Amino acid sequence: MSTIVNDLDARLGARIRLERETRGWSLTELAQRSGVSRAMINKIERGESSPTASLLGRLSGALELTMSTLLARIELHPGRLLRAGEQPRWVDPTTGYVRRHVSPASDLPLDLVQVELPAGASVPYPASSYAFIRQLIWVLGGALVFVEGEVTHRLGEGDCLELGPPTDCVFHNEGKAPCRYAVLVLRVA
Structure with missing residues (x-):
């Protein structure tokens, strides 16, 4: 590995x-x-x-x-089918956050990503990360606290949130178990 x-x-x-x-x-x-x-x-x-x-x-x-x-752009899996075992995974060396790119390379303006956020972990992103995209966050397991600027969203399993205008955000897992969620990223050039 x-x-x-x-x-x-x-x-x-x-x-x-x-x-x-x-x-x-x-x-x-x-x-x-x-x-x-x-x-x-x-x-x-x-x-x-x-x-x-x-x-x-x-x-x-x-x-x-x-x-x-x-x-x-660094992943080497062309084609319309991306099998689970071939889906590229990236691990944040500090938090243990695991990001798995689920969707195959495509000319569609969207990406599907699955994230596992360890218990107690927080990952902040600046507003610039959201400047040219729209996103949905769908919690697959556990609980996620998502801070979107001044607003805090507490999401449980099955909850889905559409992000608003670009602002600084933080993904936080306050629980004692990992939180798994999917992010649908729509590029809006």
Whole structure:
């Protein structure tokens, strides 16, 4: 498993570098746009550090990509069928948050992602992560506290929430068991 994770970190770092260079940006410019230090971006691009979910959200937002799009660009599974065993998984090294890209690569403007948020974990995302997408969150198991700007939503199994306008958000699991939820991401260029 660690070889797969290390390979994913290397591909992710190379993709972030490619996205940055395609825009003609220096490390300093991406750092200014994302609020992530130049040194950290450099470590990520070299595959020496695995970004947290929050940090990846800030980088993808600065690149004007959804986190799903950024991660999909490093995944190697073309075709209309993506079997469960082939669905790419990414693990946040700090919280243990597990993100599984469920939907196959497609020209459809949406992605389906499943997340497992460990007990007690919190993952913040800046408003820039939501600037060009619409999302639905559907809780599959456990309970999720979703803070959307000034509003706190307490979601239980089966509950589904449509996110409002872009604002800073936090996914939080206050429970003693993992929370599983699906996120439907609709890209709205």
